[in-house]
Amino acid sequence: MEQAQAPKKKIIFSGVQPTGIMTLGNYLGAIKNWVELQDDYHCVYCIVNQHAITIRQEPSALKKNTLEAYALMLACGIDPERSVTFIQSHVAAHSQLSWVLSCYTQFGELSRMTQFKDKSAKHADNINAGLFTYPVLMAADILLYQADLVPVGIDQKQHLELSRDIALRFNGLYGNVFTVPDGYFPKTGAKIMSLQDPTKKMSKSDENPNAFISILDAKDTIIKKCRRAITDSEAEVAYREGKDGINNLLSIYSAVTGKTIPEAEAEFSGKGYGDFKTAVGEAVADHLAPVREEFNRLMKAPDHLKDCYRQGAEAAERMARRTLEKVYKKIGFLPPM
Numbered sequence: 108m109e110q111a112q113a114p115k116k117k118i119i120f121s122g123v124q125p126t127g128i129m130t131l132g133n134y135l136g137a138i139k140n141w142v143e144l145q146d147d148y149h150c151v152y153c154i155v156n157q158h159a160i161t162i163r164q165e166p167s168a169l170k171k172n173t174l175e176a177y178a179l180m181l182a183c184g185i186d187p188e189r190s191v192t193f194i195q196s197h198v199a200a201h202s203q204l205s206w207v208l209s210c211y212t213q214f215g216e217l218s219r220m221t222q223f224k225d226k227s228a229k230h231a232d233n234i235n236a237g238l239f240t241y242p243v244l245m246a247a248d249i250l251l252y253q254a255d256l257v258p259v260g261i262d263q264k265q266h267l268e269l270s271r272d273i274a275l276r277f278n279g280l281y282g283n284v285f286t287v288p289d290g291y292f293p294k295t296g297a298k299i300m301s302l303q304d305p306t307k308k309m310s311k312s313d314e315n316p317n318a319f320i321s322i323l324d325a326k327d328t329i330i331k332k333c334r335r336a337i338t339d340s341e342a343e344v345a346y347r348e349g350k351d352g353i354n355n356l357l358s359i360y361s362a363v364t365g366k367t368i369p370e371a372e373a374e375f376s377g378k379g380y381g382d383f384k385t386a387v388g389e390a391v392a393d394h395l396a397p398v399r400e401e402f403n404r405l406m407k408a409p410d411h412l413k414d415c416y417r418q419g420a421e422a423a424e425r426m427a428r429r430t431l432e433k434v435y436k437k438i439g440f441l442p443p444m
């Protein structure tokens with residue numbers, strides 16, 4: 108019997124790769140939004156270690172990075188009691204659905220993915236099939252949980268559109284099996300640029316460590332990196348075209364203090380770049396200090412972490428199994444019992 112129910116919360120799914128400690132850019136551009144979304148949505152957050160092996164990984168580093176990425180996600184404020192938080196390889200349904208979906212994805216579609224083209228140019232010695240089918244696994248991640256919304260950066264937009272196309276195609280053939288996901292691009296999604304080349308995105312794989320702030324950097328390191336940030340030869344803290352370095356520092360300052368850009372400009376009007384950069388560094392360090400403390404606390408409690416990701420995997424598994432069973436039935440896989 109149908110029962111009157113409170114409107115069901117929409118489902119959010121997102122994933123992050125365990126490839127080294129996140130930068131301030133990852134944090135402000137992604138994880139901080141994930142934290143806020145927990146208030147209004149049923150959130151499912153995953154450390155996508157299966158995606159990571161499309162690029163060769165050193166096994167012990169992958170293992171360490173996976174645990175650290177998980178701990179960091181919790182340290183940033185993702186609450187395993189409220190959200191489903193787990194590690195991709197712990198839920199077999201991701202690989203299982205991925206295979207099925209790969210048979211509903213065209214070679215031509217995957218060939219058009221710009222990330223595949225970029226990555227295969229960058230890793231010309233290892234253009235493996237996984238690198239090519241990477242977006243199919245991503246579609247499986249999303250569709251397994253019947254996600255309504257998927258917060259991703261602009262660089263993942265094309266993959267998300269492919270997930271939608273696959274879902275629509277499958278639904279067209281078999282009826283409504285999958286929720287067709289929408290991208291979620293937060294209005295305030297601060298895009299944080301490199302401190303050494305402010306026309307480039309801040310990246311943890313930058314060979315110059317001064318180009319990025321790791322969210323676990325010590326206070327004095329953060330201040331030093333901000334002080335070394337490339338700016339311009341004027342002496343005006345103002346947000347305008349042609350001042351990429353200052354614009355970036357203003358965006359960072361605004362994101363970590365909650366002040367608007369005009370408020371920040373007013374605060375530093377008449378002051379030199381040196382004072383401004385130090386203030387940015389201090390504000391960033393103060394903002395990240397609690398995250399770093401919580402991360403260190405969690406890393407000293409491996410049993411607690413294990414409990415969290417085990418329970419997360421169990422909850423994920425229950426959701427995923429329902430979808431996978433439906434898919435298997437629709438396509439005519441003979442049930443084992």
Ligand code: TRP
Pocket residue numbers: 120121122123124155158244245248249257258259263
């Ligand atoms: N491809 C994403 C990235 O590199 C990570 C990812 C994997 C993901 N599966 C996902 C993101 C599902 C959102 C939803 O950033």
